[in-house]
Amino acid sequence: MMRFLRSSVLLSACILVQCYGAVATAEVRRETTARRPYIVEIGEPYRISRATLDREAARLEELRTYLDQYGYPDYAEVQEIRPEWPWDSYEIRLYYLRRNVEVDFGRAFTLAEAYPNLGLLKFQGGIPASKRLEIELALNPPSESMPPPSEPAKGPETSPPSQTQKPSLEELVARVEAAADRAAAAAEDAVRQSEAAERAANRTIEVLDRLTQEEQARPRQRRR
Numbered sequence: 001m002m003r004f005l006r007s008s009v010l011l012s013a014c015i016l017v018q019c020y021g022a023v024a025t026a027e028v029r030r031e032t033t034a035r036r037p038y039i040v041e042i043g044e045p046y047r048i049s050r051a052t053l054d055r056e057a058a059r060l061e062e063l064r065t066y067l068d069q070y071g072y073p074d075y076a077e078v079q080e081i082r083p084e085w086p087w088d089s090y091e092i093r094l095y096y097l098r099r100n101v102e103v104d105f106g107r108a109f110t111l112a113e114a115y116p117n118l119g120l121l122k123f124q125g126g127i128p129a130s131k132r133l134e135i136e137l138a139l140n141p142p143s144e145s146m147p148p149p150s151e152p153a154k155g156p157e158t159s160p161p162s163q164t165q166k167p168s169l170e171e172l173v174a175r176v177e178a179a180a181d182r183a184a185a186a187a188e189d190a191v192r193q194s195e196a197a198e199r200a201a202n203r204t205i206e207v208l209d210r211l212t213q214e215e216q217a218r219p220r221q222r223r224r
Contacts, residue, residue, distance in 0.1 A: 030082075036123060040082035045093065047077050047138065056092050056105075060119020061179065063092060063105040070096070075135045079104075086110065086172070087122075095127055095135055102127045108172060120175055 031041050048056075053076050057064040073094035083089040088107040095102050104123040127135075 035125060039091075042080045042082060045077040045079040047075065048092075050076075053092070056119075060092065060105050060107060062121045063119050066094075066103060066105075066121065074098075075139065091122065095131070097127070097132065097135065100126050100132075102131070118175075118179060120172070 029041070029043050032039060033041070050072060053067075053072070057067055074097045075095040077093050077095075078090055079093055080090045081087075086108045088109070090106075092105045093102060094105075102123070102125055103121060105119055106122045108118045108120055110118050
């Protein structure tokens with residue numbers, strides 16, 4: 001009888017654990033947006049610091065290039081997504097409020113030895129009004145005495161067009177090949193510079209040898 005009761009208790013506990021796990025999994029946000037229906041967002045995005053952004057830019061080539069060209073954003077965050085080959089399971093999203101621009105970057109896994117983890121621009125478009133309001137509140141939280149804004153702030157009328165189409169595999173391959181070509185060109189340039197330095201060093205050695213031989217021959221001529 002006691003053995004039966006223990007088995008019943010253990011079975012009930014297992015069922016409760018499984019139910020709790022199912023509820024916890026169901027509570028995780030999984031959502032697609034109208035302008036990027038091919039991306040499944042998992043959980044809420046979280047803000048990242050400039051130091052974290054710099055670390056990501058060191059691994060994502062096009063992110064580094066974009067920061068060098070346009071400067072640091074007003075707001076940056078990480079959004080986890082459902083992984084779909086060749087993309088990694090998260091995106092780095094930048095928001096420029098004055099330009100009303102959102103740019104999203106992701107890491108693509110490739111077989112190229114020069115670029116095992118290639119960072120590429122995945123999306124560029126205007127900032128949705130709800131997201132803009134969320135960012136403005138995060139950057140400038142209202143004081144207790146101030147009432148909340150009645151309507152979202154409107155961005156500039158001239159915003160870049162949104163890209164709603166999924167990047168094609170051909171486009172990804174072309175960008176990988178272009179990056180590989182740049183790496184090969186840089187390697188060839190380094191080889192040429194090394195060869196030029198070697199030739200210059202050899203010429204210097206030849207001149208020094210000739211001067212040494214001439215200096216050694218002078219005492220003999222004086223003795224004669």
